[in-house]
Amino acid sequence: MENYVCTVCGYIYDPAEGDPDNGIEPGTKFEDISDDWTCPVCGASKDQFEKE
Amino acid sequence: MKNYIIIGNGAAGATAARKIREADSEGSITIFSAEGDPFYYRPRLPDFIAGIVELPKITLQNSDWYASRQIDLHLGEMAAEIDSSAREVRSEKGEVFGYDALLLATGARSFIPPVPGTDKDGVYALRTFDDARSIAAQAEKVENAILIGGGLLGLEAGYGLTRRGLKVKVVEFFDRLLPRQMDLAGAFKLQKMLEEMGFSFYLGARAKEIIGEKAVERLALEDGRVLEGGLVLFSAGIRPNLDLAQQIGLEVDKGVKVDNRLMTSQEGVWAAGDLIEHNGRVYGIWPAALAQGEVAGTNMAGGEALYQGTLMSNSLKVVGVNLTSAGEIDPEGKLPSAVFEAEGGYRKIVLVEGRMAGYIFLGLTRGIKECQAALEQETDVSSFLEEMKEGEFDFSKLIQ
Ligand SMILES: Cc1cc2nc3c(=O)[nH]c(=O)nc-3n(C[C@H](O)[C@H](O)[C@H](O)COP(=O)(O)OP(=O)(O)OC[C@H]3O[C@@H](n4cnc5c(N)ncnc54)[C@H](O)[C@@H]3O)c2cc1C
Numbered sequence: 011m012e013n014y015v016c017t018v019c020g021y022i023y024d025p026a027e028g029d030p031d032n033g034i035e036p037g038t039k040f041e042d043i044s045d046d047w048t049c050p051v052c053g054a055s056k057d058q059f060e061k062e
Numbered sequence: 063m064k065n066y067i068i069i070g071n072g073a074a075g076a077t078a079a080r081k082i083r084e085a086d087s088e089g090s091i092t093i094f095s096a097e098g099d100p101f102y103y104r105p106r107l108p109d110f111i112a113g114i115v116e117l118p119k120i121t122l123q124n125s126d127w128y129a130s131r132q133i134d135l136h137l138g139e140m141a142a143e144i145d146s147s148a149r150e151v152r153s154e155k156g157e158v159f160g161y162d163a164l165l166l167a168t169g170a171r172s173f174i175p176p177v178p179g180t181d182k183d184g185v186y187a188l189r190t191f192d193d194a195r196s197i198a199a200q201a202e203k204v205e206n207a208i209l210i211g212g213g214l215l216g217l218e219a220g221y222g223l224t225r226r227g228l229k230v231k232v233v234e235f236f237d238r239l240l241p242r243q244m245d246l247a248g249a250f251k252l253q254k255m256l257e258e259m260g261f262s263f264y265l266g267a268r269a270k271e272i273i274g275e276k277a278v279e280r281l282a283l284e285d286g287r288v289l290e291g292g293l294v295l296f297s298a299g300i301r302p303n304l305d306l307a308q309q310i311g312l313e314v315d316k317g318v319k320v321d322n323r324l325m326t327s328q329e330g331v332w333a334a335g336d337l338i339e340h341n342g343r344v345y346g347i348w349p350a351a352l353a354q355g356e357v358a359g360t361n362m363a364g365g366e367a368l369y370q371g372t373l374m375s376n377s378l379k380v381v382g383v384n385l386t387s388a389g390e391i392d393p394e395g396k397l398p399s400a401v402f403e404a405e406g407g408y409r410k411i412v413l414v415e416g417r418m419a420g421y422i423f424l425g426l427t428r429g430i431k432e433c434q435a436a437l438e439q440e441t442d443v444s445s446f447l448e449e450m451k452e453g454e455f456d457f458s459k460l461i462q
């Protein structure tokens with residue numbers, strides 16, 4: 011599974027960790043996150059992420 | 063159909079708009095924004111000054127985003143007046159809109175201390191994109207900048223200027239850097255690192271007067287020293303924008319008082335972001351404004367959300383420095399702590415009653431995540447006190 015990086019703030023989404031504070035379980039692939047999820051650091055939308 | 067008005071299109075206001083629309087696809091949403099730029103990531107303004115990023119790169123929601131969600135965004139149009147008995151907002155252009163739910167998300171502005179000469183050309187403070195544009199333009203014309211206030215935000219802005227090749231002279235009232243985020247040893251190390259980047263420091267000093275014909279030419283300090291520079295940047299803290307709140311008689315102390323649902327003292331009027339005071343605290347940080355915008359937006363649209371506070375952590379976004387601190391940092395060196403020091407790096411972990419109470423990481427990043435988790439869970443780490451003084455300490459032990 012691949013990491014994705016937020017192009018606005020630099021936050022890295024690591025699928026192994028997920029984003030549990032926002033309901034994304036560890037082990038969730040970036041592609042499987044719902045489209046209304048936003049960067050937990052800056053609030054950028056999912057389409058503002060790139061493969062690391 | 064419900065009418066929503068949001069005043070301010072920053073982190074709090076823009077996030078609230080998103081939440082309202084998610085919950086209510088019908089209601090009319092109107093936003094007033096004093097700034098002419100779309101919703102952008104304010105913490106990266108120093109990188110714009112540095113010439114590293116442009117506006118589109120840090121734009122979080124552009125005009126299309128609002129249009130496609132039928133949100134009526136009035137960029138560059140301030141809300142001038144609220145009539146809370148008629149439930150109406152009048153904009154500076156004289157347009158009047160009625161509301162069922164109103165959100166004050168007016169944020170904060172830079173505080174400029176009463177130093178004579180602040181009206182001269184070349185004197186700035188950094189809060190908005192427009193400020194950043196003016197500062198970047200001036201930076202093209204001068205070689206020396208004077209930064210008044212050596213806090214995190216000031217140092218980041220100053221770093222932006224050093225990236226442009228300017229020399230930055232920092233005037234700081236305290237006799238050391240970052241008294242709230244750093245202990246003495248760490249602050250000294252940080253100062254050395256910054257000096258190598260083009261900063262120089264005037265600590266324990268106070269600005270007395272800005273001198274210059276029409277534009278700034280130099281700054282006189284109280285102690286008699288005089289600094290040359292064609293750009294003065296104030297970074298002396300922020301003040302919440304309370305004008306509208308006061309105008310309609312909301313309960314205000316350090317900020318606009320809100321309950322856990324982020325409603326103000328007036329039914330139907332909500333507040334979120336840098337202007338609010340929640341449980342006696344005024345946050346002034348991005349993650350708090352985002353979280354508050356979510357809560358306020360959800361509640362305005364009829365949902366149930368409670369704001370539970372935001373954990374404070376500080377970091378200095380200066381490439382090559384990597385400073386992060388959180389919690390109790392024991393500035394006086396009185397608490398049990400595990401300190402590790404190496405060339406270009408400093409790490410301190412502070413314990414209170416055996417539990418993880420705070421940390422400083424300077425020039426080192428391995429272990430921050432684990433320490434933060436241990437801090438949030440108030441983990442008992444007393445058995446690792448000695449081990450943590452080793453550079454190679456395996457931090458995963460803290461979260462097992
Ligand atoms: C240079 C800089 C760096 C920063 N770095 C960090 C960081 O690293 N980490 C961090 O956590 N925080 C940081 N911050 C703080 C963070 O940006 C703020 O906490 C956050 O922007 C607050 O969001 P807000 O929505 O409450 O207010 P704001 O972002 O200030 O937005 C409020 C908006 O309302 C507008 N407004 C005000 N009055 C009216 C009116 N009457 N009518 C219409 N519009 C109005 C304002 O012009 C503004 O656009 C930084 C701030 C700056 C300036």
Ligand SMILES: [Fe+2]
Pocket residue numbers: 016017018019020021049050051052053054
């Ligand atoms: Fe981000």
